[in-house]
Amino acid sequence: MELFCGAGGMSLGLTQAGCDVVAAYDAWPVAVENYNHNLGGNVARVADLTDLLGIVPDLLKLAPDMIAGGPPCQDYSSAGRREEAENARLTLAFALIIATVRPRWFLMENVTTAAKSATWREARTVLKRAGYGLTESKIDASRYGVPQSRRRLFVVGRQGERDGFLASAIAVAAAPTPMTIRDLFGATTPAAVYFPSTSEARRSIWSPDEPAPTIRERSIRPLPDSYKPHPDDAALVANGFIYSRPVRAGRGVRTVDEPFPTITRTAWERPTARYLSSPHPADPVAASETAVLSIPQISRIQGFPVWWEWRATAKRDILQMIANAVPASVAASIGRVILDRESGKTTPAIEGRFVRWLTTTRGRSPQSAWNVKSLAGRARHLLGGRTFAVPALELAALESVEEFWALKKNAQSDLRQALRLLAEYQAEGHLRHQKPRQMTTTDAQPLADAA
Structure with missing residues (x-):
């Protein structure tokens, strides 16, 4: 089961890895609606996860093998004030739920700065006293299937284990080179599968690592020489450069041959007059000459598949759901590592x-x-x-x-x-x-x- 599930990125990835997600909880109704609309089954429900007496009895009845979740990171994030307040305490609530329900495994995701927080020290003490061995790995998402240099802390716990028991397996799961924007949006895809779409506005090229569209009579054909990528994707690759609003005086312009920086809810914004007049010295071109990312492209950079449908009246809400999510391919990679160890395939x-x-x-x-x-x-x-x-x-x-x-x-x-x-x-x-x-x-x- 997943706590702080948001719109469902982690659940999607864990399902792709081979897990059965039986329940999911989040306090934001809009995110829960999107989760259930895209993943089906009405698995997700709105719940106040600070109300331990209200949520723990249900979790005890379900008796999950693993509890996963990404407690809110705003209090730890480098983009915020780094003041540990109410959101940070939800990390401790997560640990208390784990210690009470006592699943065999748990998986937690957060920003890397959380590892040095006072709240995590408290939460870690709770988890150790509950008998969990902990693996605390800081990973770069661009090595785990998305073109985004998103650094995150993943903590995996298993009852009775030694600390660090899964670190080498997580490291080995990383790709030798980062995934780039071109890798995702390029005109051709290695080992691509061709499912002819019913509309020119829809994609016909699919990776073998993602769910296929509905199978039709004329589905699954060799990639034709005449195939052209979606116009928005082709324009992005042809331009060669993308702007991303910098955090803490960082670089604003990236080429398509490197990963995008961490997706935030401002990823769609164009450069301000202030940035245009005083750009970062390492920008390869002027920010005014860069391509503009669409919401579907931002969603895919964050690991959501092309078939994912966002439901919200406010654009800000959609971007917030995307930014909050755990990229599905990252969760799938970690999930496969866990399942391989659970089944005894690795040491x-x-x-x-x-x-x-x-x-x-x-x-x-x-x-x-x-x-x-x-x-x-x-x-x-x-x-x-x-x-x-x-x-x-x-x-x-x-x-x-x-x-x-x-x-x-x-x-x-x-x-x-x-x-x-x-x-x-x-x-x-x-x-x-x-x-x-x-x-x-x-x-x-x-x-x-x-x-």
């Missing part, structure tokens, strides 16, 4: 200088140290990718695996010892004090490879 990487610690602190030879690391990885494979905050529970879980008892006694002993040593290393805090390194595609190993 967490053994990060840090574990081998070096074994040689310098435990007196192991280099070969012996590498063998211990390999055995620890094998143990995590047998555990289905689970890690445990309590070492005794980790060993107990290992000994409950049937495959473990099929091994010879000395192999069983070696696996136990490898897990104990890894737990000692992690307890000494080596992971917290070393410099972060670049993740690689081997960090979140599929179980077949880890075996």
Whole structure:
């Protein structure tokens, strides 16, 4: 289920990943109406999420496997005053709901500055006391399927896990290069699917990663040489430059060969006279020469599909719903990472200088140290990718695996010892004090490879 669901961006992405969203809640009736209109099922309802006694009983009855949500970020946002007030307290309300309902998993999204807030420190304490291991990842949305350099904090929690248990898998899910505006609006799309539209105003090119339009008798044909993109998209790409109202004296003009900055409710605005007279020195062209984004284009940059219909009497409300949303493709990426770990398809990487610690602190030879690391990885494979905050529970879980008892006694002993040593290393805090390194595609190993 999703809290603070808005118009449904996160729910759309989690559904695309393979989750079943059974309930969603938000305090804004306009957003709830748009959610139900586009996603169907009347899943979303209007609710005051500060009224814990009013909402928690319903959530307890539903007993969800995961609760997701993006508590309001205005109090933390770099575009705001950064004064923690009523909106910030909704992050604590989110944590209190998690601690009371106790789903196996939770997923929270917010701006990156929330990670340093006093409210998040309170919320984090609540979640840790409730027994959740936390992965706190700061991601760039342009690496997760939208042409937007939107940096956000994603916190994933799972009962009983060690902190950081999903970090390597989230890092590996990132694309090697950012998605650009041209990638989304360009005339041709790699691996595109052609569904002839019934109107020249509608799109006929669809990505294989998004829901297809209604299938008709003449649907799904090879891309014809004569196909032309939507006129608005073609004009944008032909112009080559887009203006975005800068935040805190940033650059206002972007080329179509880079991501758009973070979508806000002012993304449609043209440059002011003040900006035109004093542009940013790094702007590649004058802001007056840039293309104008339409609401459908802003919506797609934020990850909403072309078939999405916005319902609101005020343009400001539509833009606010778009800006507030979690891009669907980002939510889908994180959702797939969660489902892969839930099903045991991936194991967490053994990060840090574990081998070096074994040689310098435990007196192991280099070969012996590498063998211990390999055995620890094998143990995590047998555990289905689970890690445990309590070492005794980790060993107990290992000994409950049937495959473990099929091994010879000395192999069983070696696996136990490898897990104990890894737990000692992690307890000494080596992971917290070393410099972060670049993740690689081997960090979140599929179980077949880890075996």
